[in-house]
Amino acid sequence: MSENAGRPIPIATAVTEPYWEGCRRGQLLLQRCTACGSSQFYPRTLCSSCGADTLEWVPASGAGEVAAYTVVRRAITPAFAERVPYVVAIVRLAEGPQLMSHIVDCEPEAVRVGAGVQVGFEDLDGEASLPVFRLTN
Ligand SMILES: [Zn+2]
Numbered sequence: 001m002s003e004n005a006g007r008p009i010p011i012a013t014a015v016t017e018p019y020w021e022g023c024r025r026g027q028l029l030l031q032r033c034t035a036c037g038s039s040q041f042y043p044r045t046l047c048s049s050c051g052a053d054t055l056e057w058v059p060a061s062g063a064g065e066v067a068a069y070t071v072v073r074r075a076i077t078p079a080f081a082e083r084v085p086y087v088v089a090i091v092r093l094a095e096g097p098q099l100m101s102h103i104v105d106c107e108p109e110a111v112r113v114g115a116g117v118q119v120g121f122e123d124l125d126g127e128a129s130l131p132v133f134r135l136t137n
Helices: 017-024 078-083
Strands: 029-033 055-059 063-072 086-093 098-103 116-123 129-135
Touching (some): 017 029, 017 055
Parallel strands (some): 098 129
Antiparallel strands (some): 063 086, 063 116, 086 098, 116 129
16 A cells, blocks of 8 residues: 555645646745746735736746754554654745645654755655655755
8 A cells, every 4th residue: 555545635726726736746836926026836816915816827936944843753643553653733834925835754763843845746646646745054
């Protein structure tokens, strides 16, 4: 059985499809407003800063830092049982937006607020890819 068996698979909408396509290609995409220049995550139809509908998709650097985190020691569903303990974090991207993700391939005790991270992608049995982050220092 796959280690991903039973994990929820993201369902793309018309607004989020470019984002999920980027993840499948190993590219983290953000929306950038061509009117005011601000970047945003999660995907929306309007700019959260100025309300314009002139949003374009741009690749993020994938670099960021841990803004907050918690260590999950009891899986909330059997699909995550093999992963405990694991780190769920709010990552602040270099471009400004924040997203919730996992910090992987490290001991949970190594994670600190302010630690540098870089994006990677976790394949969900070919059905989708999710951004995850690894410590860089
Ligand atoms: Zn704007």
